[in-house]
Amino acid sequence: MSDKKFDYWFGVPRKEIKWYPKIDPAACIGCGLCAVICGRGVYSYDLVTKKPIVAQPYHCLVGCQTCANLCPVGAIEFPPPEVAREAARKYKIFIKVKEILKEKFAEQLIETAKEYGKEMASDRKG
Numbered sequence: 001m002s003d004k005k006f007d008y009w010f011g012v013p014r015k016e017i018k019w020y021p022k023i024d025p026a027a028c029i030g031c032g033l034c035a036v037i038c039g040r041g042v043y044s045y046d047l048v049t050k051k052p053i054v055a056q057p058y059h060c061l062v063g064c065q066t067c068a069n070l071c072p073v074g075a076i077e078f079p080p081p082e083v084a085r086e087a088a089r090k091y092k093i094f095i096k097v098k099e100i101l102k103e104k105f106a107e108q109l110i111e112t113a114k115e116y117g118k119e120m121a122s123d124r125k126g
C-alpha cells in the first residue's frame with residue numbers, strides 16, 4: 001500500500017520522525033496478527049517464511065504501539081515514547097491540534113448551545 005495520506009504528520013514529512021516498529025525475527029512466531037491489525041499498511045507478510053515484513057515503516061502513526069501491545073510474544077519493539085513526545089514538541093503540533101479541535105467540535109458546541117438555549121426557554125415558560 002503506498003498511501004500518500006500517511007506521508008505527513010501534522011504537515012511534517014513523516015520521514016523526519018524515526019518512529020516505526022522493529023521485529024525480532026527470532027522471537028516472532030509468525031502469527032500474522034500485526035500484519036492484519038495495522039490499518040496503515042505498515043506490514044506485509046511473507047507466506048513462504050511465515051514472517052511479517054516492515055514494508056512501509058513511515059506509514060506507522062507516530063506514537064502508536066498497538067501491534068507491539070498485541071503481539072503474543074513481545075517480538076515488536078518501538079523507540080521510547082519520549083521520541084514521539086519530543087517530535088510533538090519540536091514540530092509544535094499543538095498549534096495545529098488547537099485549530100483542528102475548533103473545526104472538529106465547533107458544530108457540536110453550537111448544537112449543545114442551541115439545546116441549552118431551548119432548555120432555558122422552556123424553564124422560563126414553566
Ligand code: SF4
Pocket residue numbers: 023027028029030031032033034035051052070071072073074075076
Ligand atoms: S504479532 Fe508478533 S508474533 Fe505475530 S507475526 Fe507479528 S511480530 Fe510475529
Ligand code: SF4
Pocket residue numbers: 021037038039040042043059060061064065066067068
Ligand atoms: S504501531 Fe500502529 S500504526 Fe504502527 S505499525 Fe503498529 S498498528 Fe500500525
